[in-house]
Amino acid sequence: MSKFVSALNNEAYAGGIADVREIGLQGMITLRGDLSSAAVKSAATSVASLSMPEAGQASTDGQHGLCWMSPDELLVLCPHDAVAANLEKMGQSLGDAHALYVDVSDARAVFELSGPHAREVLAKLVPVDLSPAAFTSGMFRRSRMAQIPAAFWLHAPDTFRIVTFRSNAQYAFDLLKVAAQPGSEVGYF
Amino acid sequence: MLILTCPCCGVTGEETEFHAGGEAHLKRFGPGSSEDQFEEYLFMRENPKGVHFERWRHVNGCGKWFHAARNTMTLEVYGTYSAQTHTPPQDLRDRISEKVPGWSWREFQ
């Protein structure tokens, strides 16, 4: 079996006002179904012992997570090498319930943006209120980052995880690098 | 640039997160329909100066379609509501009536 390689193979940039790095492979499963049904809930929670997220929220713990994508869609996070087993588990939990669950790990790239200026670096690119009062831990936001779709949450204080499509990975990384360029502190938050 | 609240995910976002999808509450006519019906469905649109009902999609967000009641003159947004309905909700229509007495749009008032 040959090696799995993420879009940017863990490329990192530490020369600016915030650190940027592609975190490498992250397992992700799209789960679509009736999020209030017992079958879908148990399928989601069978993969990670996390609570079902409310609208606009994510329950995350390390490489595991349940992220609310839309009223009928979750993004399930798990280690990359656990996806196949988890898909099987989810299939068993779902039984005959009408649902769709599919591996999307390799369709995405995940970035970490961290440091005291992380909020303002991201606020240069996304049309979202990222002030500490408005964007808090536990929130999960899908929006646009400059010209591409992106989803993000606070993985830790002053540390964002940002998900983009894999094909946009280089653009996203370059974009974050530009936004984090030296001397570009905003001082707004 | 407008701000809209997506009724599906609750996010209030700026217009660049959304995509306008034309007039709301069109009735589809397929095979077997008359020329007039099909023309009405495919081409004929309201162009009001005032209250209007539109379809929008939260494209850079939850991806869901929804409806918005808007004023094309003042750009006031009276409300947004589910895409899975053929009629604007009564409470929204009442709210519009309070602000624009006597409004009408297609068969709705």
Add this chain to the structure above:
Amino acid sequence: MSTRLATGGRLLNKSRALTFTFNGKSMKGFEGDTLASALLANDQMLVGRSFKYHRPRGIVASGAEEPNGLVNLGQGGRFEPNQRVTTTELFDGLTAKSQNHWPSLDFDVGALNSKMSRFMPAGFYYKTFMYPRPLWKHVYEPFIRKAAGLGAAPKDRDDDTYEHFYAFCDVLVIGGGVAGLQAAKAAADTGARVMLIEQTAHWGGRAPVDGGEVAGKSVDNFVDETVAALEAMENVTLRRRMMGAGVYDHGYVLGYERLTDHAPDAVGPRHRLWRIRAAQIVTATGAIERPLSFAGNDIPGVMLASAVRDYVTDFGVSPGDRTVVVTNNDNAYLTAIALKNAGLDVPAILDARVLPTDSALMAQAKSLGIRVLMGHGVSKVQGGKRVTGVAICSQAGEGSVLEEIACDVVAMSGGWSPVVHLWSHCGGKLVWDAGQAAFKPDVDKAPTGADGKPFVTAAGTASGALLLGDVLADADAAGKAAATAAGHAPAKGAAQAPDASHAPEAPMAPVWLMPQGAGIALRNKAWLDYQNDVKVSDVQLAAQEGFQSVEHAKRYTTLGMATDQGKLSNINGLAILSDSLNQPIPQTGTTTFRPPYTPISMGSIGGEARGDVFQPVRRTPMHAWHAENGAEWEPVGQWRRPYAYVRSGESSHDAVMRETKNARDNLGLLDASTLGKIIVRGPDAGKFLDMMYTNMMSTLKPGKCRYGLMCDENGFLIDDGVVARIDDDTWLCHTTTGGAERIHSHMEEWLQTEWWTWQVYVANVTEQYAQIAVVGPKARKALEHLGGMDVSAETMGFMDWADGTLGGFDVRVFRISFSGELSYEIAVKASQGQALWDALMAVGADLGVMPYGTECLHILRAEKGFIMIGDESDGTIIPQDLGLHWAISKKKEDFIGKRGQERSHMVDPTRWQLVGLETVDKSTLPDGAYAVAEGTNANGQRATEGRVTSTYHSPNLDRGIAMGLVLNGPDRMGEVLTFPGTDGKAYKAKIVSPVFYDPEGEKPNV
């Protein structure tokens, strides 16, 4: 002459001298200077030439309203034209060049235009350059292009970087003068999140220059204390050097922050464009003094009275030794007093008013020994490149000269106009204030937001309150009202605006022309718009010629259309227009105020989007390999796909020919990862896909593939691709490269908005997989070399798919062909895409493997007569036009597009039909060429009977091949058509079957 004074200059740091150059001449200034104050300190009165007549022009103002002082600033990658000297902070090493003159600022040939000005009235260009028409291209246009334009266009790439920033607040206060400070404080005291922005580098606006007392102390003290209080508040953000550029719908504001213009060596972006969403906006944007319209009011040395006082007080600069003040209001007396106190001479104040008693300021001026002439005005300013004197007259008369007074500066004041731009940008209406002879915000008609409620409040002088005490009270109320509207009502007993004292002022008197009865000779030299050279007589002529609407008169005369957008000229111009039309000013109204308030840099608008991140470029997992192996790129949407892999010594055409032959003879590899892949799953998925596709997908068996077409409701073809049935409930739909997102949205739209009860979920998994097409007679051998699953003809027939392993990779193999060769498309997880590609290249080495690009793909499919979305289809083509009847179900009652295809025009037998085209001489038809027919159409153009949709040189057939749409084409096999090319040749091509290669389909069938 203008010079630096020994004392004064509240904004200067005189311990830090700076050196700069103007037109190559080295000059000195101080830290804190603007380029304007530094130029004046060096006696540089002449700073530029006007746009149309090339008249000598000097600095008029001291702020954003400056119309004349525009320079080419910087050099190379830091060059920028049209920079206002009044808003350019001086820095060491600054280089500026004046604009719009040839050969030099002092001697300008274009100034002849000025002598000709009586022959160049309003509408001159429209009237003169119409006829004879042939002269336009070679005479008129080159002449106008050479003469027109202010600064030079930059030639080098911009060295600086720019960025955007998204900010949100409850109350945004625009303008950091005393009104803005008070409004911000009042709003911030409620706990609201407040942002206060100021376009200059200094807080306090012009109050510290004009003086007055707040709470018994000097106004400077109030400014310092309020700034300190705001800085200490956590809920307040203060930004200087940040202009409110525009107010837009729903509380959206663009803030233009100039980070390094004053410190070009600083690290970081040059400008930051703030995209602010504010619940409430307070515009505390101040007021702008109006010029007076008298003959010669554009001669260098004629300045706004307030600007003269700014230069003296703020920068310790004397604009001249002897200043005549001409005014219609009390405020300009402050200038005379300031000059006198600085030890300069004020020979006279010409006051157009006739007042019963002296006001306090008048008395003060007189007590300083200044001669005050009431009821007087300027007949004519004397001088050429600078003022030498004024001829004075009675304001009530026609301009007979009563006396001539030598002077080198004329300080004029026609009253003050509130800066209503930001109030008006988003629909705020104005009301005429007869007392101040100015438009001010109509508080009952503010711009309204998403909730239908007002979201802009004007404060201070911007709302029409001109005196210090009124300003602070108005601003305090505005700040509290804005906070309340944003959901933060002030507490009971909240602090009130401090008391302020100021000298009472006598009423101003509107003066739109000086003298009132000025004849044509004087009106011809009375300038309204300095930058665009519009005179009183031009506006009068426009009215006379019927341009009565203010918007028409503006465009006809170009009044207010220069880069200053008429900040000084508009009110004066429309007063003249109103007078000509014999109607009151409010009836004439104003032109529309549009953002930005002053021009903002193109760089800031682009923000981060330049260079590598100008736009997203989508890359497949094998992108880097392609780049390293000679790929020339073809943009397909945002994707970059290899067009061909060009080897050294080869042309692109050679490479395409080589790849195309090799794929038929040996083995080709194509990166097909960009093709869309959409999972459709659910109990109703079959029913849904039968609606989406023109053919039947519900009957497809698991393990099988079927080619499908998608149309829109018009019936027009929008996409095609191979559909694979994965299991009972699940289908995988392939789309075109450009179609993945579009078709995914199309499916979601129908599911969410029409058939929402159907049980179907879709997911776009395009990028989950790298997909590689293994193509050619040796394709199977290559897969067998990799080893793993059985890909023999017996196990995996044409249009079968299967999951398995190849070379240790978990793969899904589709036996499909877009080339007419034996072909497998192999999908593997994207994170293994490069590894599989490498493995295929390795096992293919002995089989003559070559990667091939999109051009080869096109030729291979064209040789087989396969259509390409975007070539054979263009949004007006139905599948029936392309002979694809076989892919349109006759059994289905309904599918998207079925009703549309039944319309009379769609079933018209004269619709052009797809055929193959074979050139008689084997040459290649020009792309998009039309076949001509006998006669002409209704427009007198040559009739046509067909057009080329795809055309290539086929190396396998060694000839040009093409597809096209031709009138009754399929019934005209063998007929020869004529296609005139843009190269002047007429190409002859025979109508043939579109299947040029292997018509029996034997090659893939092995």
